[in-house]
Amino acid sequence: MKIYNQTQIMGAMDMKVAASRIAEGFIAYSQGRVQVPPVQNFTFEQANGDCCIKSAWVEGSKTFTVKISTGFYDNPANGLASNDGLMLVLSAQTGQPQVLLQDEGWLTCIRTALAGRIAAERLAPSVISGIGIIGTGVQARMQLEQLMPLTDCRRLIVWGRSQAALDDYRQFAQSLGFEVTTTQDCEQVARNANLIVTTTPSRQALLQSAWIQPGTHITAVGADGGGKQELEAELVARADIIVVDSVYQCSQYGEVSHACKQGLVASERLIELGKLLYSQAKGRENDQQITLADLTGVAVQDAQISAYAMQACQEAFPGV
């Protein structure tokens, strides 16, 4: 079994190729060609930590993947990152472990950002006047980086709770060439951007329906578990097109679940991202529609990103 670390993995991968692999994964998932066993979860109460184990196999592919992600929220006080993780890629032909990707959670971050890129590619308005980012963390950075190949727009407004975090984010975004406005008022983001990505673990809606301009596309990636919510349910209901990574999962949690449970959105309105990608249809019909992509994260993304990371690392580091 070969082992690659985070630096090697980051150096070996081409994000355009990675995006196409993730897109293929969404299509396979929506076509029912992916084996996804139930997620395993642990809670470590005393250590303020948790662990989740996600596994998937795209039927017909040569490998399958087991991903272990941990979050231990007292780690930073001890000089350690909160999140850690690794992916194991095994042969679907012999069962033998092929590659251990010690990505420390990076692959999970990037596959989430790539899903945002794929959704925006299909759903963003034809003219992007401003990009809005809700949140200032790692995912807020990666989502911005992944939007850059899709648009020439370099006007950015970013929301955060902490001015220090906003200042850090401003530096980061300026180094990418953005003209940056920071704000602690979510409404300002909605008023000044028509491509918005929400990336926080909020448990209360941050964006209200009334603030959103016609023609806006919103990608929401924060609500990856029960109780989380970034968008007002009315905003979900108002969207002309609602795309989800998994109809099943988004009815359990994610932005859409709240609107469904309140009876504001019928499940027939949900379009699975893989179906949208497979249909080759443009997601939005005009530049007045509001579109939403609710991305809760599915294990097929892990299977696809790890298979590609393995291939890319083997090519980049043949001696390992």
Place this chain on the structure above:
Amino acid sequence: MKIYNQTQIMGAMDMKVAASRIAEGFIAYSQGRVQVPPVQNFTFEQANGDCCIKSAWVEGSKTFTVKISTGFYDNPANGLASNDGLMLVLSAQTGQPQVLLQDEGWLTCIRTALAGRIAAERLAPSVISGIGIIGTGVQARMQLEQLMPLTDCRRLIVWGRSQAALDDYRQFAQSLGFEVTTTQDCEQVARNANLIVTTTPSRQALLQSAWIQPGTHITAVGADGGGKQELEAELVARADIIVVDSVYQCSQYGEVSHACKQGLVASERLIELGKLLYSQAKGRENDQQITLADLTGVAVQDAQISAYAMQACQEAFPGV
């Protein structure tokens, strides 16, 4: 993260210590102190393979374990072993991966054999006149090895379907000092042994109730999934004491499930191994009782054996 291979793991471990760790695990499990998320399963139809992912954390312990086991049954035709596997031990305090045990499935085999040893220690009759083994595979060998410290009896009768496999097993057992009889008739095992271990993946009962002598203890480890059966349901019902590794799991599959589903055994009769061990009571009351241990395999065994293997390897190979 440190990595140890099968040879290192096998060399580092003391089986007596390992047995006590497994016993502690059974006790914790029966006391409800173990987090055991649902098992993940894959089926690879074209490759004639499967994979199962079991994870467990004994609450309060410093590590938790994720085990990946594969079985690809066409592998031998390509010069590969059918079974492979590894265990990952992670910190329950920081989430960081600690050790990768590339045991190739050996730890699963030995934790199963150690469960048999623990059950026999509590349930075997006071005088063992003959040991009977049903099956000739790896587990049939390991079970025999693990019984040796419990008894001076070196009379063995072994059953298998293939004379070649029986001849191989005879050589193996003779090298351990056993006087060996081989047979292709299960009744002969029952008639000539009062400590019997069944180790096959049979889907039809091999041992009939009428053949079993009073005072016999039977450990059954083969029926580790749906549809498997080594003992006639009437034999399970006839047992005076029925011990199971998991009441829940053995009501789903395992030897006991067949008898329960036929209404021959009430679930109140089942005694969980951890409860038996914790009670400090002797399992059998006299040398006329028939006792049964139905061991389907529980993830706490993996958590315990891997935590000990990690410790033993770190002590044996401090430089790794």
